[in-house]
Amino acid sequence: MKVSKNIADRSLYNGLFIYTKSKEAFGYFSYYAYKNGEKVAYMLAKPVTNKRHLKRYYSHDDLKPSFLICNLISYNHNKGYASRLLDFAEQESRRMGCKGRIHLESSGVFNPYKQPHIFYRKNGFGAFKKYYNFILDKKIKYNQILNLKNLKGIKMTRNPNSKKDVLKKVVKLKEMGSNKNFSVLDRLLKIIIK
Numbered sequence: 001m002k003v004s005k006n007i008a009d010r011s012l013y014n015g016l017f018i019y020t021k022s023k024e025a026f027g028y029f030s031y032y033a034y035k036n037g038e039k040v041a042y043m044l045a046k047p048v049t050n051k052r053h054l055k056r057y058y059s060h061d062d063l064k065p066s067f068l069i070c071n072l073i074s075y076n077h078n079k080g081y082a083s084r085l086l087d088f089a090e091q092e093s094r095r096m097g098c099k100g101r102i103h104l105e106s107s108g109v110f111n112p113y114k115q116p117h118i119f120y121r122k123n124g125f126g127a128f129k130k131y132y133n134f135i136l137d138k139k140i141k142y143n144q145i146l147n148l149k150n151l152k153g154i155k156m157t158r159n160p161n162s163k164k165d166v167l168k169k170v171v172k173l174k175e176m177g178s179n180k181n182f183s184v185l186d187r188l189l190k191i192i193i194k
Contacts, residue, residue, distance in 0.1 A: 013091070015084070016035055016084055016085075017033070018031055018034075027046045027047070028045070028070065029045055029046060030042070030044055031043040031085065033085055040074065040076050040079070040081045041073060041074045041081040041082055041084075042071070042072075043072045043085050043089060044069075044071040045068060045089055046067070046068055047067055047096040047097065047098050048068045051063045054103075057155050057156075057157050058128070065097055065098045065101070066093070066098050066102065066157070067089060067093035067098045067103070068104065069104040072085065072104070072116075086102070089102055090102055099160070101158070102158045103157040104155075104156055105153050105155050105156070106120050106154045106155075106156050107154075115146040117132075117146060118136055118139055118140060118146060121133070122140065123158070125156040128156070128157065129154075129155075132154050
């Protein structure tokens with residue numbers, strides 16, 4: 001997997017102006033998303049091929065290159081900027097030879113009152129431990145807030161095919177449960193249906 005380390009790239013993706021900058025020392029890429037000249041989201045990520053690292057996220061028979069998202073910050077919540085940056089990460093994953101595979105560790109350390117686990121689940125991520133998926137799906141179905149004691153850091157992955165499967169399941173939960181907090185899901189479904 002050969003990727004140019006000296007990238008200073010600018011692109012327009014799904015209504016966001018994204019500026020990419022590489023950090024040569026460790027192979028990380030910084031992605032800054034702008035809307036109308038204002039920075040709205042930031043992501044730090046890199047392609048990973050180290051099987052020792054990947055064993056923490058994938059089963060032993062599925063240790064293929066994946067795109068690690070180390071940090072994802074949205075400065076304006078509930079506007080869809082982080083979701084679009086995740087979709088952009090999938091595109092970057094393909095460009096860098098990871099075939100659309102993404103992984104991350106979801107953690108509420110920075111904001112314990114707004115846990116990101118449900119956000120990632122609604123965006124097609126699944127936990128390595130299936131029990132966590134059960135808990136997250138239950139919280140989504142009944143529109144409940146996560147308790148920090150329940151889940152701290154969860155290793156989560158999103159494969160190109162799993163995104164549609166998870167979204168179908170979340171749609172089913174939406175129909176069975178509450179209709180609140182599904183604006184991100186509705187936007188993603190429109191993208192997938194096109």
